[in-house]
Amino acid sequence: MTTSLSHDSRHLAEAYDRLSDVQFESGKRLAHQLAISDGERVLDVGCGTGRLAHFIAERVGARGAVVGIDPLEERVTLARARAAGIRFEVGRAEDLGAFSDGSFDVVCMSSVFHWIGDKAKALGEVHRVLRTGGRLGVTTLSRELSGVGTVADVMRAVLQRPPYAARVDLSALAVASSAPTTTELIDLIVASPLRLDRLFVTTTARTHSSGEDAVAFLESSSFGNLLRIVPEELRPSLRRELAEAFEQRKDARGVVVDGWGTLFVATRP
Secondary structure, eight states: OOOOSTTOOHHHHHHHHHHOHHHHHHHHHHHHHTTOOTTOEEEEETOTTSHHHHHHHHHHTTTSEEEEEESOHHHHHHHHHHOTTSEEEEOBTTBOTTSOTTOEEEEEEESOGGGOSOHHHHHHHHHHHEEEEEEEEEEEOOHHHHTSSHHHHHHHHHHTSTTTTTOOOGGGGSHHHHSOOHHHHHHHHHHSSSEEEEEEEEEEEEEESSHHHHHHHHHHHTTTOGGGGSOGGGHHHHHHHHHHHHHTTOBTTBEEEEEEEEEEEEEOO
């Protein structure tokens, strides 16, 4: 099933902006891996509410330029309000037709690649808009890694009991099926016109103040798709039980959510 973008809202966009510190820090590490420097032109694909684009704009300075695109209008609206001087547009990774060939030094995709429907087409578009020697940096989920970690443990424990058992449609979340395995990810890059420079499996750990915040982050980062894995009448109780399950894991640090992801850097030869 294709991920639906129609469930997003201003409430979800604002919640994501408030709760996405860990993804922001991950994006900053990606920017460091890309060695983004003064004067460069950077395209942030899947820019969300613009936090990473704002950080990158500080690195490229007045001589550089940053453009952010995202398919979610509410998040683009928040991004425009945050960062004057940065161009933000509604757009998708699979269609970068608004940009000319070789117009960027760097393309970033932070925590977005697993949501993209046609990944091969997106990589082809990135190749086109990068200059020769330009870099692509991606952080993403891998399908085999999304099945382990805190979120998978909590979701599995709650969904396997009544009234959710046998009424769960995991394909409705889409990321469960659209995220490639690490091997498939490598195959995608190698088959693209880009050259794979380096790839890492990375650990992730985010801390929330409460179980409710943990669920709010999952809802907002999936732009409203999370609870649609069960019928509508079960969603309020699922939200409550997930929050309770995360809250039970709370310690002195808060609700710690561990997992794994993938980071890669590729170059246009």
